[in-house]
Amino acid sequence: MLVVHHLNNSRSQRVLWLLEELELPYEIKPYQRDAVTMMAPAELRAIHPLGKSPVLTDGDTVVAESGAIVDYVVSRYGNGRLIPPEGTPERLAYTYWLHYAEGSAMPPLLMKLVFGVIPERTPFLVRPIAKGIADAALKSFIDPQLRLHINYWEAELGKHAWFAGDAFTAADIQMSFPVEAAASRAVVKGLHKLEAFLETIHARPAYRRALEKGGPYAYAE
Numbered sequence: 001m002l003v004v005h006h007l008n009n010s011r012s013q014r015v016l017w018l019l020e021e022l023e024l025p026y027e028i029k030p031y032q033r034d035a036v037t038m039m040a041p042a043e044l045r046a047i048h049p050l051g052k053s054p055v056l057t058d059g060d061t062v063v064a065e066s067g068a069i070v071d072y073v074v075s076r077y078g079n080g081r082l083i084p085p086e087g088t089p090e091r092l093a094y095t096y097w098l099h100y101a102e103g104s105a106m107p108p109l110l111m112k113l114v115f116g117v118i119p120e121r122t123p124f125l126v127r128p129i130a131k132g133i134a135d136a137a138l139k140s141f142i143d144p145q146l147r148l149h150i151n152y153w154e155a156e157l158g159k160h161a162w163f164a165g166d167a168f169t170a171a172d173i174q175m176s177f178p179v180e181a182a183a184s185r186a187v188v189k190g191l192h193k194l195e196a197f198l199e200t201i202h203a204r205p206a207y208r209r210a211l212e213k214g215g216p217y218a219y220a221e
Helices: 012-021 042-046 066-077 089-117 124-157 170-184 192-202 205-214
Strands: 002-007 026-031 055-058 061-064
Touching (some): 055 066, 061 066, 066 089, 089 124, 089 170, 170 192
């Protein structure tokens, strides 16, 4: 039995969505973030040494990292679903977006989050200095990089219906988290292709079922 070690408000929500799209049986082992630090609980380290989510267990097999989990599930249980045929341009695009989502898309989003909270978590007397440094980093590097990526997504979705072509694939599930995270920071507002992408995926029955089973997920709002 597939078991998703699921952390609330995290990347593991898209693993539930993938399994719902494929209509595979699975169990959810839920974990809650620390209310103060927002970090995953130590219990996750019993499953994987890094103690992060998502983690998928399949009997004695333990798979971590979203892209690796998607690849494992689709390859082992997909029966050709949610993946373009081998040797096609769409398959190459699929592989690209599967890795791009975490390798390139998420770092500027994470940096924006971290630099955004640095001032408020800095001692009061040095807070103005910390804010100045954080604001400078955001303005000179992080925000321009984020805008570069988001405009790239918008342009790519202008070429075809989905990230890897005209058919919905697991690459779109993998890309959902970066797009949702960007939307939560209001940086995709007015970008019609990305807004339509979010509206479309949020309306999918499998996505809605995953929300019902996974619990509250702020990025779907």
